[in-house]
Amino acid sequence: MAVAPPVAVEVDGVDKTYPDGTHALQPVHLRVAEGEFVTLLGPSGCGKSTLLKLMAGLLPLDAGRLALWGQPPAQLNAGGRRLAFVFQSPTLMPWADVQTNVRLPLDLARLPAAEAEARVAEALALVGLRGFERALPNALSGGMQMRVSIARALVVRPQLLLMDEPFGALDEFTRHKLDAELLELWRQRGLTVVFVTHSIAEAVFLSQRVVMMAARPGRVTDELRIAEPYPRRRDFLVTPRFAEHAKALQDSLYRASGEALESA
Amino acid sequence: MTAAAAAASPQRRRIERVAYPLALAVLLVALWQGLVTGLKLPHYLVPSPLLMVQTLVTHFGAFMSALAVTLQVTLLAFVLATVVGVAVSFLFVQSRLVETTLFPYAILLQVTPIVAVAPLIIIWVKNPTAAMVVCAALVALFPIIANTTLGLRSVDPDLQAYFRMNGATRWQTLRRLRIPSALPYFFGGLRISSGLSLIGAVVAEFVAGTGGTGSGLAYQVLQAGFMLDIPRMFAALLLISLTGVLLFVAMAWLTRRFIGRWHASEM
Numbered sequence: 374m375a376v377a378p379p380v381a382v383e384v385d386g387v388d389k390t391y392p393d394g395t396h397a398l399q400p401v402h403l404r405v406a407e408g409e410f411v412t413l414l415g416p417s418g419c420g421k422s423t424l425l426k427l428m429a430g431l432l433p434l435d436a437g438r439l440a441l442w443g444q445p446p447a448q449l450n451a452g453g454r455r456l457a458f459v460f461q462s463p464t465l466m467p468w469a470d471v472q473t474n475v476r477l478p479l480d481l482a483r484l485p486a487a488e489a490e491a492r493v494a495e496a497l498a499l500v501g502l503r504g505f506e507r508a509l510p511n512a513l514s515g516g517m518q519m520r521v522s523i524a525r526a527l528v529v530r531p532q533l534l535l536m537d538e539p540f541g542a543l544d545e546f547t548r549h550k551l552d553a554e555l556l557e558l559w560r561q562r563g564l565t566v567v568f569v570t571h572s573i574a575e576a577v578f579l580s581q582r583v584v585m586m587a588a589r590p591g592r593v594t595d596e597l598r599i600a601e602p603y604p605r606r607r608d609f610l611v612t613p614r615f616a617e618h619a620k621a622l623q624d625s626l627y628r629a630s631g632e633a634l635e636s637a
Numbered sequence: 638m639t640a641a642a643a644a645a646s647p648q649r650r651r652i653e654r655v656a657y658p659l660a661l662a663v664l665l666v667a668l669w670q671g672l673v674t675g676l677k678l679p680h681y682l683v684p685s686p687l688l689m690v691q692t693l694v695t696h697f698g699a700f701m702s703a704l705a706v707t708l709q710v711t712l713l714a715f716v717l718a719t720v721v722g723v724a725v726s727f728l729f730v731q732s733r734l735v736e737t738t739l740f741p742y743a744i745l746l747q748v749t750p751i752v753a754v755a756p757l758i759i760i761w762v763k764n765p766t767a768a769m770v771v772c773a774a775l776v777a778l779f780p781i782i783a784n785t786t787l788g789l790r791s792v793d794p795d796l797q798a799y800f801r802m803n804g805a806t807r808w809q810t811l812r813r814l815r816i817p818s819a820l821p822y823f824f825g826g827l828r829i830s831s832g833l834s835l836i837g838a839v840v841a842e843f844v845a846g847t848g849g850t851g852s853g854l855a856y857q858v859l860q861a862g863f864m865l866d867i868p869r870m871f872a873a874l875l876l877i878s879l880t881g882v883l884l885f886v887a888m889a890w891l892t893r894r895f896i897g898r899w900h901a902s903e904m
Contacts, residue, residue: 431798450804458802464795467899468817477813481803509899 378407379442381533381565382428386437389423397423399592400437403584405567407442407532410559412568412580414622416630420591421569425535428567429458441533449533456533457526461541463518465510465525471497472506475524482529496528499558516547523551527558534559536568540575549607552578560603573626577618578605585622587629594629597621684868689875692868700857704876707838707853710766711880714773715834719827721774722781729782730789730815747779751837755844765845769853772844773837777830781823788822789815821900824892831884839877854880 382405389398398420405411413421426432430446441449465474479489500520540548576583585595666686673685729736755772762768800810842855854873861870
């Protein structure tokens with residue numbers, strides 16, 4: 374039996390209320406192992422984005438403990454590890470070309486130019502955008518802009534990738550394509566991924582484990598393992614196994630939301 | 638739309654933008670000339686366009702030196718307003734407290750009529766050119782402050798979060814995020830202020846001119862008025878208007894040059 378991989382993300386009784394009084398998140402407990410692909414799935418207002426932003430250190434904690442490899446998110450860099458965050462929209466600088474956008478985190482960290490250039494080239498190759506270095510974002514399709522955003526995440530060579538509904542605004546075909554590419558990257562690079570979505574199909578297709586959440590107040594209601602082998606290809610989407618997993622997730626989600634409605 | 642059509646249409650639009658107003662101008666001038674000639678209107682009431690051009694040619698030297706004076710005041714005021722306005726905006730975005738405290742005074746600047754303040758400035762500032770520059774700059778200042786401040790604050794919140802997450806310093810955020818985000822607003826402000834600088838310069842010359850100093854285009858208008866030389870008045874007005882249009886075109890060119898490739902307003 375293999376040694377269990379170290380814990381990458383550790384969430385202990387984390388709780389969040391926004392200044393306007395919205396109780397975004399009831400105490401959450403969650404562990405993500407190194408190299409794991411975990412999806413947070415739930416309806417709008419369930420706190421899945423809040424939880425992800427807490428992991429990224431973008432929001433302060435109200436209570437509880439949150440650690441990445443045993444460190445608070447702010448101290449992750451000191452331990453030589455990096456996290457990267459991918460937003461719902463590509464969040465690119467519209468005035469800067471693709472290579473400048475991808476280089477941004479390296480420039481902010483004042484990496485030497487030669488190394489930065491090599492890393493940008495590598496990241497662009499990983500997302501299939503070689504040859505688009507000088508293009509401006511507005512010259513690219515939505516899917517390509519998202520690829521730039523992913524390249525900008527990969528360029529820091531992260532161990533942890535946090536993704537907040539990254540493909541939610543894309544059409545179905547582009548989304549499937551990017552989902553498949555993401556799985557490839559995850560396997561190649563040995564990343565730990567926490568992925569937020571409200572799409573059941575996307576959650577089943579991508580994840581090893583799905584954490585289900587419900588709204589008002591935001592909380593974790595259930596957890597399901599998708600014990601299917603990788604690589605997963607497009608035909609996985611039309612297998613009975615896929616349908617079973619999707620149904621299990623759906624039942625669980627509706628059960629949780631139903632409870633919330635009754636208690637409201 | 639095919640790629641060729643998409644490429645051709647901006648060029649066509651650019652031609653249309655010049656050709657259509659020009660055609661209207663030709664039509665109006667012809668109508669004007671026709672009316673003046675046909676109705677035998679006296680030139681001391683409405684001079685014909687032809688007479689106006691003739692006046693412009695006969696007094697060419699005087700008009701050009703007047704234009705140079707007005708243009709100098711306008712441009713100096715415009716530069717002064719831009720430098721001061723941008724500096725104030727940077728100050729404003731440093732803290733909400735500073736903005737809240739100072740913004741009402743910026744508005745005061747905007748709502749106080751310059752004609753009312755100009756005599757005071759002319760008394761205070763000894764050098765007449767400097768006095769006129771200060772007057773015109775006061776008129777042109779507010780749009781720069783308001784627009785640049787708005788621009789420096791109009792940053793995509795996610796991008797801002799991204800910068801914070803990557804440990805960007807205040808300076809890095811300003812240089813790489815806030816300033817580029819503010820450019821479209823800043824250029825919008827420039828467009829308004831360029832025209833206002835000219836208006837401010839003309840108003841200041843009027844006030845200064847009544848005091849016996851000055852030799853700009855407004856002074857030409859004043860002088861022509863005293864002598865009931867209406868064609869000369871019209872010629873001076875024409876030059877002022879043309880200067881304003883030229884300034885606007887220059888600003889439009891500058892805007893396209895700096896943000897044309899990426900900003901939606903220029904697509």
